[in-house]
Amino acid sequence: MGRTLDKSNAHFRKALTRLPLGVASNFRYWGEDRTIYVKRGRGGRIWDLDDNAYVDYRLGYGPAILGYADPRVDAAARQGMEVGGVFALSTEREYAVAARIAKMVPAAELVRFSNSGTEAVMAALRLARAYTGRSSYVLLEGGYHGLFDAALWTLGVDGWNPGSNTDPPVVPYSRGVPEITRQLLHVAPMNDANRLEDIFRAHAGEIAAMLMEPIQGNCCGITADPAYVKAVRELCDRYGVVLIIDEVKSGFRVARGGVQELMGVRADLCTFAKAMANGYQIAAIGGREDIMRQYGHGVAHGGTYTAHSVALAAAEKTLQIIDETPALETIAAYGRRLQAGMSEILNARGIVHSFAGHPSMGGLFFAETPPTNYRDWKSSDYTFYDTMARHLHDEGVLCEPDSREPWFICEAHDESCLADTLRGFEIAVDRTIAELSGRARHRAAN
Numbered sequence: 001m002g003r004t005l006d007k008s009n010a011h012f013r014k015a016l017t018r019l020p021l022g023v024a025s026n027f028r029y030w031g032e033d034r035t036i037y038v039k040r041g042r043g044g045r046i047w048d049l050d051d052n053a054y055v056d057y058r059l060g061y062g063p064a065i066l067g068y069a070d071p072r073v074d075a076a077a078r079q080g081m082e083v084g085g086v087f088a089l090s091t092e093r094e095y096a097v098a099a100r101i102a103k104m105v106p107a108a109e110l111v112r113f114s115n116s117g118t119e120a121v122m123a124a125l126r127l128a129r130a131y132t133g134r135s136s137y138v139l140l141e142g143g144y145h146g147l148f149d150a151a152l153w154t155l156g157v158d159g160w161n162p163g164s165n166t167d168p169p170v171v172p173y174s175r176g177v178p179e180i181t182r183q184l185l186h187v188a189p190m191n192d193a194n195r196l197e198d199i200f201r202a203h204a205g206e207i208a209a210m211l212m213e214p215i216q217g218n219c220c221g222i223t224a225d226p227a228y229v230k231a232v233r234e235l236c237d238r239y240g241v242v243l244i245i246d247e248v249k250s251g252f253r254v255a256r257g258g259v260q261e262l263m264g265v266r267a268d269l270c271t272f273a274k275a276m277a278n279g280y281q282i283a284a285i286g287g288r289e290d291i292m293r294q295y296g297h298g299v300a301h302g303g304t305y306t307a308h309s310v311a312l313a314a315a316e317k318t319l320q321i322i323d324e325t326p327a328l329e330t331i332a333a334y335g336r337r338l339q340a341g342m343s344e345i346l347n348a349r350g351i352v353h354s355f356a357g358h359p360s361m362g363g364l365f366f367a368e369t370p371p372t373n374y375r376d377w378k379s380s381d382y383t384f385y386d387t388m389a390r391h392l393h394d395e396g397v398l399c400e401p402d403s404r405e406p407w408f409i410c411e412a413h414d415e416s417c418l419a420d421t422l423r424g425f426e427i428a429v430d431r432t433i434a435e436l437s438g439r440a441r442h443r444a445a446n
Contacts, residue, residue, distance in 0.1 A: 041068030067412025080313025108286025118146030142374025221357020335359025395424030
C-alpha cells in the first residue's frame with residue numbers, strides 16, 4: 001500500500017501540547033509514529049489525514065453497525081436536531097424508543113436512558129444494590145464493564161504459574177482506583193459454574209449483583225457456554241442475586257434481542273449502548289419492572305444530556321432498521337465469508353487458528369480452539385496476531401492492534417471491502433511469517 005502517516009504524525013506532535021498522549025482516549029494512542037487521526041468515514045471505510053483508506057473492522061469499537069454516515073440514520077438525527085437538543089424535560093420519542101427496545105428485548109420491561117455504556121452499567125449496579133439491600137458484586141474474569149472504579153479490576157496473571165493450584169491476584173486496572181473498593185468485589189472465571197456457586201454460597205446474603213458479558217467484547221469474543229449461562233441464571237435465582245447482562249457491545253448486534261435471544265436467557269437488568277444509535281451518543285438500562293420501579297423511590301438516576309433529541313432520533317431509526325430489515329443477517333453473512341476467506345489463507349500456510357464470538361463481532365485466535373476464559377487467552381501466544389495487525393494496517397485493513405478486541409462488521413461492508421480485506425490479509429500473513437521466522441507458536445504440528 002505504501003502507507004505514510006506524515007500528516008497524522010505532525011498532528012500528533014501538535015496535539016501533545018494540549019491533549020495527554022495527543023488523544024481524547026488512552027485507547028486511541030498507538031505510539032508516537034503510528035497514532036492515526038481520522039479525516040472522515042463512509043460506509044465500511046475510513047480515511048486518515050494522509051488520505052490512506054482503510055476497511056474498518058473497529059467501527060468505533062462497535063457502534064457503527066450500519067456503517068459510517070448512514071444516510072437513513074443521519075437524516076433522522078438532523079430531524080432530531082430541529083427538536084432543540086436538551087430541555088431537562090422529557091419528549092414523546094423517549095417512549096417510542098423504550099417501546100422498541102422492550103419489543104426487541106423482552107427482559108427490558110422498563111427502560112431508562114444514559115449517555116454511555118459506562119454510565120448505564122454504573123446505574124444498573126446501583127439499582128441492583130438498592131433493590132437487594134446488599135453491596136458486593138461478582139465480575140467474570142476478562143469481562144469489561146466500563147471505566148468506573150467498581151469495574152476497573154483485572155487478574156494479575158503476569159508471573160502467575162497456571163499449574164500452582166492458586167488463583168492469580170485481582171489487581172486494579174488503573175492507578176487511582178481505591179483499594180477499599182476491592183472489598184466489595186468477587187471475581188469468577190468464565191464457564192465454571194461450580195466455582196461461581198462456591199462464591200455465592202460463601203457469601204450468601206451479601207451479593208447484590210452479577211455482571212456478565214456472555215460474549216466478552218474486550219477479550220477476543222470469548223463466549224460463555226449456553227449451559228453455563230443457564231446455570232448462572234439458576235444460581236442467581238437461588239441466591240437472590242440480580243443478574244445484569246452487559247450488552248453494551250452485543251446488544252442489537254448478534255441478534256435483534258442481543259445475546260439474550262441468542263442464548264435463551266433473560267436478565268434481571270441489562271445494559272445497551274454501542275450499536276443502538278449507529279454511533280450517536282446514547283445508552284440504555286432495561287429490566288424487570290419491579291426492579292426498575294425503584295427509580296423514583298430513593299434511587300438516583302439522571303443526566304443533563306440523557307435522552308438528547310438528536311441521539312434519540314438516531315436510536316429510533318437505527319433500531320427500526322435492525323428490527324424490520326435483514327441488516328443483521330447481512331452483517332452475519334459477511335462475517336462468515338470473511339472468516340472463511342481468512343481460514344483459506346491460513347490453512348494454505350499450515351497456520352493453526354480458530355474464531356471466537358459471533359460472525360458480527362468475532363475474535364481471531366491462533367490456536368486449534370478458541371479460549372474459554374481469560375486465563376486461557378492470557379497464557380496463550382498472541383505474538384503472531386500483534387505482528388500481523390501492524391502489517392494489516394499498512395495494507396489498509398484496520399483491526400485493533402490488541403488481539404483482545406473483536407473484528408466488528410457493519411451492514412455497509414460490501415464485496416469491495418471483502419476483496420480488499422482478503423488481499424491485504426494474505427500479504428500481512430506472509431509478511432508476519434517472514435518477520436517472525438517461526439518465533440511464534442502458530443504452525444500446525446507435523
